Amino acid sequence: MSLVGYARLQESLRLSAFHVTRPAKIQPVTRIKRIGDLLAVPPNSAPEPDDLTGHLLFALKHEGINLAILAQALPQLPAASIEAELEKAPNGIYVRKACFLREAFTAEELIQQSPVRGAFVPLFDPDVYVTMPGVRNSRWRVEFNGIGTLAYCATVERTPEIVALLEYDILSRAQDFMQSLPSAMMDRAINWAYLHETQDSFAIEKESPSEDKSRKFIQLLRQAHEGIALSEDYLVHLQNATISNPFDMAAAFRHEQNHLANGLQGAAGVTYVPPAPDLCGELMERLMALGNEAPGRIDPLVAAGIISFGFVFLHPFMDGNGRLSRFLIHHTLCRAGALENGLLLPVSVAMKREERSYLETLQHFSRPAREFWDVRWIDHGQFSFEFAGDASIYRFWDATSAVLFTLEMAKRALEVELREETVFLENYDKVVGTVNEAYDVRGSDLANLVMMCLTNNGTVSKNRRRQYQHSVQPEVFDYIEQVTQALLEQQGPEQPHSESDQ
Numbered sequence: 001m002s003l004v005g006y007a008r009l010q011e012s013l014r015l016s017a018f019h020v021t022r023p024a025k026i027q028p029v030t031r032i033k034r035i036g037d038l039l040a041v042p043p044n045s046a047p048e049p050d051d052l053t054g055h056l057l058f059a060l061k062h063e064g065i066n067l068a069i070l071a072q073a074l075p076q077l078p079a080a081s082i083e084a085e086l087e088k089a090p091n092g093i094y095v096r097k098a099c100f101l102r103e104a105f106t107a108e109e110l111i112q113q114s115p116v117r118g119a120f121v122p123l124f125d126p127d128v129y130v131t132m133p134g135v136r137n138s139r140w141r142v143e144f145n146g147i148g149t150l151a152y153c154a155t156v157e158r159t160p161e162i163v164a165l166l167e168y169d170i171l172s173r174a175q176d177f178m179q180s181l182p183s184a185m186m187d188r189a190i191n192w193a194y195l196h197e198t199q200d201s202f203a204i205e206k207e208s209p210s211e212d213k214s215r216k217f218i219q220l221l222r223q224a225h226e227g228i229a230l231s232e233d234y235l236v237h238l239q240n241a242t243i244s245n246p247f248d249m250a251a252a253f254r255h256e257q258n259h260l261a262n263g264l265q266g267a268a269g270v271t272y273v274p275p276a277p278d279l280c281g282e283l284m285e286r287l288m289a290l291g292n293e294a295p296g297r298i299d300p301l302v303a304a305g306i307i308s309f310g311f312v313f314l315h316p317f318m319d320g321n322g323r324l325s326r327f328l329i330h331h332t333l334c335r336a337g338a339l340e341n342g343l344l345l346p347v348s349v350a351m352k353r354e355e356r357s358y359l360e361t362l363q364h365f366s367r368p369a370r371e372f373w374d375v376r377w378i379d380h381g382q383f384s385f386e387f388a389g390d391a392s393i394y395r396f397w398d399a400t401s402a403v404l405f406t407l408e409m410a411k412r413a414l415e416v417e418l419r420e421e422t423v424f425l426e427n428y429d430k431v432v433g434t435v436n437e438a439y440d441v442r443g444s445d446l447a448n449l450v451m452m453c454l455t456n457n458g459t460v461s462k463n464r465r466r467q468y469q470h471s472v473q474p475e476v477f478d479y480i481e482q483v484t485q486a487l488l489e490q491q492g493p494e495q496p497h498s499e500s501d502q
Helices: 005-013 052-062 067-076 079-088 093-106 160-168 170-179 183-204 211-226 232-242 277-296 300-314 321-335 347-353 355-370 400-438 443-455 462-467 474-491
Strands: 024-026 033-035 038-041 135-137 142-144 147-149 152-155 270-272 373-379 382-387 396-398
Touching: 005 024, 005 052, 005 067, 024 052, 052 067, 052 079, 052 093, 067 093, 067 396, 079 093, 093 142, 147 277, 152 277, 160 170, 160 400, 170 183, 170 300, 170 400, 183 211, 183 321, 183 347, 183 400, 211 232, 211 321, 232 277, 232 321, 270 355, 277 300, 277 321, 300 321, 300 355, 300 400, 321 347, 347 355, 347 400, 355 400, 400 443, 400 474, 443 474, 462 474
Parallel strands: 024 038, 152 396
Antiparallel strands: 033 038, 135 142, 147 152, 373 382
8 A cells, every 4th residue: 555645655755743643545436535543545536656746636635634644744745846736727726726835844945837817715614623824825826725734734623523612602602601691690600710719720730739829829810811922021920820939930931941741750751852042942932912802703613722722832831831731721712802701611520530641632733742852861850852753743733622622611511510500609699599488597507418418419428427416416417408309309300500619
């Protein structure tokens, strides 16, 4: 089975890029078609094995846009071979895209026998990819409509799952849901969201925040609604506010190499290595520019997924990157004006419950990126790092899985976390009100007992009965159970119950 297109270019030119997810291969078929994770190509439709320009044009036509491969392959192809293809089809869509990209990646002008005629063509097919409003190149009549620039660009495929979630319009549904609540209930639900978003964002990092840490992070979440433009100074300010150890507080983006580890000894324990400091600094400038621009030009949740995961893959600080990456989801949504009245979607709560999927989404990028680093153990906690890849793996990345996960967690944050908590609060009010009419119980004791009973499926545990035996009458415990169980049964067996500790 001979490789075709991008896979052929990657193999022949020994390119440093992630493996092609759907490689094209010559197969005994009569037409080009997808078979599983393969693009099957009939022998008569494949370019000659050594015709690398032909393979590049085949890839552009049948495999979409892979900038990480194109950025490395095009400078290695002789200008004469591309000019020859241009002479055969001076207005050809795919050769024009190749010419446009080669000139952008090499700054070398190709010979153009006659001006290109016809309509502008988008570099990324809007039916296949999520795109931004484009920038037109009149020389090749190609419109660059990627999410970013040719210095930093994320691609997002319009998979059926992503299309369905975008059509679901999560953010509008969230606004409508919160506005449907009584004002006091909305305030309580939002306060719950801020508290638990903070706790679970730290929990993902295997930390239990102190009261001071929690208060500072909640202040940051509320500050997201100010929509402050991203800058190095602002991100440093945010990082300092999430870190309690003064030795870990940054003054700027990092000037040393960092890495992630899983606890194993030596280089085998290093699971991810972000770009070297100089490249990180450059790409952070690009990411911040995208974060300031994209929320108003594409779906805010798509932008949020790209900015959040893009940030954590660049890892610009020595500590605090994970929490900041999740904060950037809220910042992006607020910058787009998608969340009003202080509303916050508790995505970290959803992520904590789907922690394995979160890790798998991160590893979709981190595992293949790790393969391009030669890591050597020097001493305890000390390593040498040598990058054997190409900067394009960080510069041009496939954000499809990151955006899908972000959309899924935003939907869960609305449909499960916020709705569950609202039901919990409504049930709490009903039980407290009913018990108060029948018995005189100290307010704080009643509040605690009702919350514990609701989270324990309508039962006041023996431990709680002992704990409150000197301040609450014995029959009150039974009555709280009776009222709670009747309410939960009325709502049906499928009624979700909050795990709130508030």
